Amino acid sequence: MPIGVFDSGYGGLTILNKIREAMPEYDYIYYGDNARAPYGGRSFEVVYQFTLQAVKRLFEMGCPLVILACNTASAKALRSIQQKDLPLIDPEKRVLGIIRPTVEVIDKITKNNHVGIFGTPGTIASNSYPLEIAKLSPEIHVSSEACPMWVPLVENNEFENEGADYFIKKNIDNLMNEDSEIDTVILGCTHYPLLFSKIREYLPDNVNIISQGDIVAESLKDYLKRHPEMDNRLSKNGECRFYTTESEDKFREMASVFLNHDVDAKHLSVE
Numbered sequence: 056m057p058i059g060v061f062d063s064g065y066g067g068l069t070i071l072n073k074i075r076e077a078m079p080e081y082d083y084i085y086y087g088d089n090a091r092a093p094y095g096g097r098s099f100e101v102v103y104q105f106t107l108q109a110v111k112r113l114f115e116m117g118c119p120l121v122i123l124a125c126n127t128a129s130a131k132a133l134r135s136i137q138q139k140d141l142p143l144i145d146p147e148k149r150v151l152g153i154i155r156p157t158v159e160v161i162d163k164i165t166k167n168n169h170v171g172i173f174g175t176p177g178t179i180a181s182n183s184y185p186l187e188i189a190k191l192s193p194e195i196h197v198s199s200e201a202c203p204m205w206v207p208l209v210e211n212n213e214f215e216n217e218g219a220d221y222f223i224k225k226n227i228d229n230l231m232n233e234d235s236e237i238d239t240v241i242l243g244c245t246h247y248p249l250l251f252s253k254i255r256e257y258l259p260d261n262v263n264i265i266s267q268g269d270i271v272a273e274s275l276k277d278y279l280k281r282h283p284e285m286d287n288r289l290s291k292n293g294e295c296r297f298y299t300t301e302s303e304d305k306f307r308e309m310a311s312v313f314l315n316h317d318v319d320a321k322h323l324s325v326e
């Protein structure tokens with residue numbers, strides 16, 4: 056029984072990479088809803104319906120545990136799926152998001168309690184990061200910036216080109232103008248690690264950048280240690296399968312940009 060990893064598109068591959076580095080012995084199924092990405096500008100209801108469909112499919116493929124490797128889905132769909140759907144579908148299965156584990160480490164990284172969040176319009180509008188941070192670390196002052204162009208730059212493989220600089224600089228300036236004391240920023244979208252070098256270039260040198268891959272991998276490892284009943288259900292042959300709702304060729308081509316190696320992908324219809 057593999058671990059399911061879901062994202063709207065390719066961004067979740069940055070999380071999958073880090074999880075596989077930390078836990079290479081496990082089996083995984085990656086599901087990218089590439090035909091309907093990006094999710095960032097979509098309504099709560101639509102993101103919830105699309106995410107629920109993917110989670111159900113990953114359950115049907117045998118995954119007892121699904122990671123929403125997507126902030127937008129974690130922000131907009133996770134709670135409803137955990138509270139409303141899971142008890143009806145199968146109370147023994149689990150769906151985990153990636154916002155909570157990120158928020159849990161933030162107080163150890165910021166030195167002056169001024170934190171900035173970059174995310175999709177959907178993640179930022181949901182207010183999930185400020186709300187979760189307020190619960191765990193109320194002393195932290197949070198500023199947020201929605202970056203509607205960052206995911207399309209990555210999905211269209213334009214992230215290393217000059218056009219990307221304009222949008223990256225603009226959103227960074229907006230955030231730093233809102234709070235010039237920020238010493239730590241969270242890349243609150245799984246696509247953003249591909250923009251890391253440009254983000255580093257435009258952010259002041261003293262600002263730490265947190266990307267989620269290692270944090271999520273550590274948190275999953277810890278979860279499985281604390282839940283041996285789940286760990287015992289997971290198969291460990293070191294295999295990974297890929298599914299996409301877009302064309303297999305397109306997925307293979309783009310996934311190799313994220314993973315630095317070739318993969319085989321199988322098509323799934325969105326219907």
Ligand code: DGL
Nearest residue numbers: 066093094095126127245
């Ligand atoms: N990679 C996703 C995230 O972490 C969302 C990208 C999108 O579909 O807009 O938010």
